[in-house]
Amino acid sequence: FMAFAMAGTFLAGDGLLYYIFWELALIPIYFIALIWGGGNTEERKKAVVKFFIYTFAGSLFMLVAFIYLYQKQYSFFYTTLYNLRLTSTEQNWIFAAFFLAYAIKIPIIPFHTWQANVYQKAPAAGTMLLSGIMLKMAIYSIIRWQLPIAPIPAIQYQYIIVGLCIAGVIYGSVLALKQDSLKKLLAYSSLAHVGLIAAGVYTMTLDGLRGAMLQMIAHGFVVVGLFFASEIISRRFNTDTIREMGGIRIQAPKFTSMFMILVLASVALPGTFNFVGEFEVLYSLAQTNIWLVVIGGTTIILGAFYMLRMFQQVMLGEQNAKVFADINFSEGLVMVLIIGVLLFFGLYPKPIVDFISPELERTLIYIKQI
Structure with missing residues (x-):
């Protein structure tokens, strides 16, 4: 339904x-x-x-x-x-x-x-x-x-609206830094990412709209992958609290490797799908006002900091007293499919770009007809 x-x-x-x-x-x-x-x-x-x-x-x-x-x-x-x-x-x-x-x-x-x-x-x-x-x-x-x-x-209130969106990027990132709940950290991380996507849309440029569309698809895959991974961790450890986790890498190396790829995709590492959309969104902000891209770009720095720190606290360290079984076939299949999409379109986004660009160009004609 x-x-x-x-x-x-x-x-x-x-x-x-x-x-x-x-x-x-x-x-x-x-x-x-x-x-x-x-x-x-x-x-x-x-x-x-x-x-x-x-x-x-x-x-x-x-x-x-x-x-x-x-x-x-x-x-x-x-x-x-x-x-x-x-x-x-x-x-x-x-x-x-x-x-x-x-x-x-x-x-x-x-x-x-x-x-x-x-x-x-x-x-x-x-x-x-x-x-x-x-x-x-x-x-x-x-x-x-x-x-x-x-x-x-x-157009009249563009700077106010884009400013609100970018404020959400910084606000979401700062709150994510302070979270001890894995799900809440990912929620505020999502708030920061979608704030940047919305800012790209309101630039009303082809790069902004196309970057936002690409980032929407990429974020959809990576955030589902991260929440799926967090659910696996929560079920194994029977807790959502980050400070009660740790030591997973020793017990589950396959899961750790897959989770690391999702974390790197989330922070828009070049070669992942998120980088393509985020780069184009930031480029559209630079076309609008250079200060918008300077402030909006903090999402990359802050995102890398809180996501890698979360990975360190959750996955690394000495072996946890709680037993953590490595992922089974069905869990691994889901993770591999998501990672496959993120890497394939990170290296070759042309099929999606060619598919969405003509309609976005037609939409821009209506937006600019004033």
């Missing part, structure tokens, strides 16, 4: 259908996190209800925007909405309504307060769906719906 709703969100060309699928995706993830999540039941309920209310409330503003647009042309189809001649004031309100829905879902600070707790409380499958695909619905929607329909405010 979750996959059905998310696929519908990405495939819908009709605004009303898109909104229905967008909201449908909330229902299964609510129950996945509520029923099968971990930790204290009351805390889990609070976290999941907060997430539901936040995202549902933000989406209602988007529905109002769609209703208003429908009255202009009596069509919800995206190309019809692109061709509407809206005044600057109308675009401001439409942009704000869409931005609220997407900023909560991504999330962009200060709309992020639901994220870390839900990521921690949700089961592994729920966290993978949230971080790997669900937040990409919002970034994709900025390109598909928000920017082509309301480009004027996106």
